[in-house]
Amino acid sequence: MEVLQDIGQWSGFVLWSMVLIVASLFVYLGLGGTFIIIGLALIHALVTGFDPISWTLLLVLLGIALLGELIEFVVGTFYVAKKGASKLGVGAAFAGGLLGAIAGNGVVPVVGAVLGSFAGAFGGAVLG
Numbered sequence: 001m002e003v004l005q006d007i008g009q010w011s012g013f014v015l016w017s018m019v020l021i022v023a024s025l026f027v028y029l030g031l032g033g034t035f036i037i038i039g040l041a042l043i044h045a046l047v048t049g050f051d052p053i054s055w056t057l058l059l060v061l062l063g064i065a066l067l068g069e070l071i072e073f074v075v076g077t078f079y080v081a082k083k084g085a086s087k088l089g090v091g092a093a094f095a096g097g098l099l100g101a102i103a104g105n106g107v108v109p110v111v112g113a114v115l116g117s118f119a120g121a122f123g124g125a126v127l128g
Contacts, residue, residue, distance in 0.1 A: 029114060034065040089128030096124025 023040060026033030038061050045053040080090055097117045104116020 030117075031110070031114065032069075034068060038062055038065055085125070086128060089125050092124035092128030093121045094124070095120075096127075097121035 020037070020040060023033050023036040026036055038058065041053055041061060042058060045055075045058065077090055077094075080093075081087070085093075097120045100116035100118070100120020100123070101113045102116070103120070104112030104114070106112070107116075
């Protein structure tokens with residue numbers, strides 16, 4: 001019986017590691033992998049009784065993730081403005097990307113969000 005417990009424990013470790021790796025890869029796809037990782041950290045904290053991870057650490061992680069998203073947004077906006085994009089084009093691309101991601105996610109989760117955000121941002125930039 002102890003062997004089955006060990007197998008179950010190791011299977012859980014492997015599955016958890018795979019979920020963390022996939023969440024890390026979401027960062028490269030622009031899907032907010034940092035927030036998924038924070039959610040996984042919250043799950044880990046709830047399961048372990050907040051022993052290794054405290055609320056303070058979770059809030060620090062959330063602050064770092066929000067700061068990273070803000071920096072990415074500001075740098076992206078200034079970069080395209082420097083390259084000659086109009087303010088209307090930048091705003092329309094941003095709004096189109098959000099609306100496209102929401103609409104695409106409703107059709108096909110995750111993949112639809114990525115394709116919808118690309119299409120919406122492109123359409124917004126062209127119209128703006």
